[in-house]
Amino acid sequence: MAHIQLNDIRKSYGAAEVIKGVDLEIRAGEFMVFVGPSGCGKSTLLRLISGLTSISSGDLMFDGARMNSKVPSDRGIAMVFQSYALYPHMTVYENMAFGMKLAKSGKAAIRARVEKAAEMLQIGHLLDRLPRQLSGGQRQRVAIGRAICRDPRVFLFDEPLSNLDAALRVATRLEIAKLHHEMEQTTMVYVTHDQVEAMTLADRICVLRDGKVEQVGTPAELYEKPNSTFVAGFIGSPKMNLLTGEVAGDFGCRTLGIRPEHVDITAEGALWTGTVVHAEDLGSDTYLYVDVGAEEPVVVRREGRRAVALGETLGLRPRPEHLHRFDGGGLPLH
Amino acid sequence: MTDMTAPLTQARPRALRQEPDLEARRRRAAFWFLAPMLAMLVCVAAWPLARSIYFSFTDTTLTSLYDGRWVGFDNYLSYRQLSSGRAVWRGTLADPAWWNAVWNTVRFAAISVSLETVLGLMVALVLNVRFPMRGLVRAAILIPWAIPTIVSAKMWGWMLNDQFGILNDMMLRAGLISEKIAWTANAETAMAAVILVDVWKTTPFMALLCLAGLQMVPRDIYEAAKVDGVHPVKVFFRVTLPLVRPALMVAVIFRMLDALRMFDLVYVLTPNSSATKTMSILSRENLIEFDKFAYGSAQSTLLFALIAVFVSLYIWLGKVDLGGRKPA
Numbered sequence: 001m002a003h004i005q006l007n008d009i010r011k012s013y014g015a016a017e018v019i020k021g022v023d024l025e026i027r028a029g030e031f032m033v034f035v036g037p038s039g040c041g042k043s044t045l046l047r048l049i050s051g052l053t054s055i056s057s058g059d060l061m062f063d064g065a066r067m068n069s070k071v072p073s074d075r076g077i078a079m080v081f082q083s084y085a086l087y088p089h090m091t092v093y094e095n096m097a098f099g100m101k102l103a104k105s106g107k108a109a110i111r112a113r114v115e116k117a118a119e120m121l122q123i124g125h126l127l128d129r130l131p132r133q134l135s136g137g138q139r140q141r142v143a144i145g146r147a148i149c150r151d152p153r154v155f156l157f158d159e160p161l162s163n164l165d166a167a168l169r170v171a172t173r174l175e176i177a178k179l180h181h182e183m184e185q186t187t188m189v190y191v192t193h194d195q196v197e198a199m200t201l202a203d204r205i206c207v208l209r210d211g212k213v214e215q216v217g218t219p220a221e222l223y224e225k226p227n228s229t230f231v232a233g234f235i236g237s238p239k240m241n242l243l244t245g246e247v248a249g250d251f252g253c254r255t256l257g258i259r260p261e262h263v264d265i266t267a268e269g270a271l272w273t274g275t276v277v278h279a280e281d282l283g284s285d286t287y288l289y290v291d292v293g294a295e296e297p298v299v300v301r302r303e304g305r306r307a308v309a310l311g312e313t314l315g316l317r318p319r320p321e322h323l324h325r326f327d328g329g330g331l332p333l334h
Numbered sequence: 335m336t337d338m339t340a341p342l343t344q345a346r347p348r349a350l351r352q353e354p355d356l357e358a359r360r361r362r363a364a365f366w367f368l369a370p371m372l373a374m375l376v377c378v379a380a381w382p383l384a385r386s387i388y389f390s391f392t393d394t395t396l397t398s399l400y401d402g403r404w405v406g407f408d409n410y411l412s413y414r415q416l417s418s419g420r421a422v423w424r425g426t427l428a429d430p431a432w433w434n435a436v437w438n439t440v441r442f443a444a445i446s447v448s449l450e451t452v453l454g455l456m457v458a459l460v461l462n463v464r465f466p467m468r469g470l471v472r473a474a475i476l477i478p479w480a481i482p483t484i485v486s487a488k489m490w491g492w493m494l495n496d497q498f499g500i501l502n503d504m505m506l507r508a509g510l511i512s513e514k515i516a517w518t519a520n521a522e523t524a525m526a527a528v529i530l531v532d533v534w535k536t537t538p539f540m541a542l543l544c545l546a547g548l549q550m551v552p553r554d555i556y557e558a559a560k561v562d563g564v565h566p567v568k569v570f571f572r573v574t575l576p577l578v579r580p581a582l583m584v585a586v587i588f589r590m591l592d593a594l595r596m597f598d599l600v601y602v603l604t605p606n607s608s609a610t611k612t613m614s615i616l617s618r619e620n621l622i623e624f625d626k627f628a629y630g631s632a633q634s635t636l637l638f639a640l641i642a643v644f645v646s647l648y649i650w651l652g653k654v655d656l657g658g659r660k661p662a
């Protein structure tokens with residue numbers, strides 16, 4: 001159990017500053033997700049916490065103790081890498097036990113711990129295999145199992161699902177969620193560029209943008225009260241409609257945000273009317289792209305499968321309680 | 335068949351029938367591309383080799399290359415009972431000079447390749463770390479390898495010279511030796527001198543091959559080991575070494591092949607010293623200088639056989655678990 005505190009953490013590579021002053025608290029036992037577009041510094045921030053990369057300035061505290069100059073193995077962390085980072089010449093068992101032998105635990109104790117972790121992840125039958133004899137999903141489980149064996153205070157994940165196919169990704173996501181419930185003593189920090197992963201796994205999400213924290217909050221808070229157009233556009237699927245120009249001007253703002261699920265199609269009392277330029281039928285929902293004269297078409301979610309002819313004219317009414325108004329700097333207006 | 339699809343359905347088996355033809359054509363083309371190389375190899379490798387082996391079973395001399403008579407295994411080993419009743423063994427395999435050369439060669443190969451492997455791996459480990467001007471250092475370290483052996487042998491010959499050599503001078507000044515040593519002429523130090531120069535010259539090659547192997551090892555597993563707090567020495571022996579072993583084995587085979595047929599360095603650095611005379615040196619002496627052409631051919635053939643056996647053995651041993659595979 002560790003309470004992690006980041007005070008004005010900065011990291012530069014030569015002249016390039018990659019992490020530009022991050023202040024963040026991660027509560028003990030919390031599942032914190034760092035999310036943001038590729039290259040925004042998520043991995044770097046995670047590696048600063050792990051100690052694999054040195055911090056240029058600022059303080060990193062675990063339970064009030066400064067960690068800046070501690071080597072990774074003294075921080076009580078375990079890390080799951082995107083590439084799994086399994087030792088290719090060792091069996092699954094050896095992979096999981098390799099780091100433990102140092103701790104001078106007895107052979108029996110090691111075996112017991114490996115087997116317990118293996119059971120948790122249902123990889124008990126794979127212990128004698130080599131990594132290359134495993135599927136991607138199994139490898140990722142072994143990597144997670146190896147991390148569990150360390151019984152860490154802090155569990156770090158760097159995009160652990162991004163090398164898996166879509167179906168496996170959903171299944172492994174569930175496993176990780178389960179893991180979090182079983183290891184409630186362990187603080188987890190999870191990096192992803194996928195906002196769906198962030199929304200489904202996180203207790204709290206930290207949205208990063210260009211080396212700075214854009215917003216921190218629970219998934220619901222980010223969904224309901226994004227405090228910038230960046231977060232508004234990043235969280236939620238499909239993306240929030242961000243309308244500019246005259247349409248926004250009518251509401252006294254520079255950018256008007258409305259989620260596709262918060263726009264109703266009505267014949268009377270319509271605020272906007274436009275023609276359908278594109279439709280995506282997902283089975284459970286249909287997304288309609290309606291050109292209302294703004295720069296980009298408004299996306300509207302409609303439940304079920306209702307065929308709409310392209311070119312059909314629809315009347316749209318955004319629900320006023322779900323409108324988000326932003327000023328020219330992308331900040332919300334209240 | 336009158337319907338419209340008939341031509342289509344007929345076309346298909348024809349296409350299928352063409353496929354073996356295509357395959358054969360490809361094979362024929364491949365053969366013609368390979369033919370010049372094969373012809374070349376037959377001329378410069380297979381034919382001389384076959385001739386050498388043939389000569390070794392005759393009594394051919396350098397002056398009458400085409401008049402040799404078949405003598406069977408006499409050049410290798412023969413047995414004669416003298417009238418006095420004493421048994422006499424003759425032939426290369428009963429020749430102490432030959433066994434001295436075998437011992438020299440094997441000793442030289444084993445020691446120099448071991449040293450080169452260890453040093454090469456160490457250099458490679460250093461070069462694998464990121465540091466300023468690494469590219470320059472990598473290139474610079476190859477210089478000894480790039481210098482022709484004759485040149486480096488002459489160069490070292492001077493440095494090791496008993497009267498004017500810089501090494502004697504430096505060691506005298508440092509108080510390491512009390513009098514000048516004739517490194518290359520002295521029977522005790524001649525082999526050490528040859529090994530020293532060979533290690534100096536070939537370690538860069540070894541380092542480069544090791545470096546290639548090291549760069550195949552994924553970097554992230556080192557980070558995993560770091561997070562796990564595994565001691566670096568343990569990481570080296572349990573992670574790095576097993577993973578570079580295939581590359582290391584290839585490098586060792588290459589070097590061993592070279593070392594077993596060592597000639598030029600010894601020829602220039604320590605001529606006529608029985609302490610360093612290798613199989614190649616000895617067989618050349620017999621072939622060219624002592625006019626025992628067939629005898630030298632027998633020695634060449636034995637050297638060839640030794641290398642062939644060694645390489646097959648090594649490859650076979652290596653294949654068993656080249657990928658670190660465990661027997662099922």
Ligand SMILES: Nc1ncnc2c1ncn2[C@@H]1O[C@H](COP(=O)(O)OP(=O)(O)O)[C@@H](O)[C@H]1O
Binds near residue numbers: 041
């Ligand atoms: N070792 C490094 N040297 C120089 N620049 C780096 C290094 N590692 C990362 N960067 C830079 O830092 C930025 C953030 O990288 P990263 O944290 O990997 O992004 P993310 O994980 O969010 O995709 C990128 O612009 C990347 O080029």
Ligand SMILES: [Mg+2]
Binds near residue numbers: 042043044159
């Ligand atoms: Mg990353």
